[in-house]
Amino acid sequence: MDIRHRGEPITNRLFEFQIYGGAKPVNIKVFIGDRLVLNGDCADPPCHESLTVPEYAVNSMLQIIAKDSLGEEITRSFVIRRDRGSDNQRLMVRG
Numbered sequence: 178m179d180i181r182h183r184g185e186p187i188t189n190r191l192f193e194f195q196i197y198g199g200a201k202p203v204n205i206k207v208f209i210g211d212r213l214v215l216n217g218d219c220a221d222p223p224c225h226e227s228l229t230v231p232e233y234a235v236n237s238m239l240q241i242i243a244k245d246s247l248g249e250e251i252t253r254s255f256v257i258r259r260d261r262g263s264d265n266q267r268l269m270v271r272g
Contacts, residue, residue, distance in 0.1 A: 178197065178198040178243060178245060178249055178251045179196070179197045179198055179251070180195070180243060180251055180253045181195045181197065182194040182253070182255075185255055185258060186230045186255050186257045186258070187230060187258050187259070187260050188230050188231065188234060188257060188258070189230065189231075189260045189262075190229065190260060191227050191228070191229055191230075192227065192228055192229075192230050193225070193227040194241060194253075195223050195225050196219060196222055196223060196224040196226070197222060197223045198223075198245075199243065199245030199247075199249060200245040200246045200247040200249070201222065201246060202218040202219060202220045202245075202246055203219045203224055203243055203244070204216075204217070204219075204243070204245075205217055205218070205224060205226060205241070206241075206243075207226075207228060207239065207240070207242075208238075208242075209230075209231070209234045209238075209239050210234070210237040210238060215228055224243075230257055235257055235258070236257065236259075237257050238254055238255070238256060238257070239254065239255045239256075239257050240253070240254045240255075241253045241254075
């Protein structure tokens with residue numbers, strides 16, 4: 178079983194990941210800190226999941242736990258970064 182993802186979790190952005198392999202069904206849990214934010218079963222891997230990372234989660238740990246029907250478990254953890262979109266605004270001066 179494998180967990181694959183696109184990019185890193187950033188506040189106010191969509192975080193996408195996929196679970197490959199495992200005996201059907203695969204139970205998927207996602208925690209932000211100690212808060213369970215996603216819990217569900219995927220009947221037919223590969224499983225495609227996504228969530229928008231909330232603002233309050235900056236510097237928290239996002240943890241993905243996938244467990245198949247035979248008991249195999251895989252975990253991935255990430256530190257959530259702040260969306261720096263507002264840092265990129267430019268000051269426009271008119272002359």
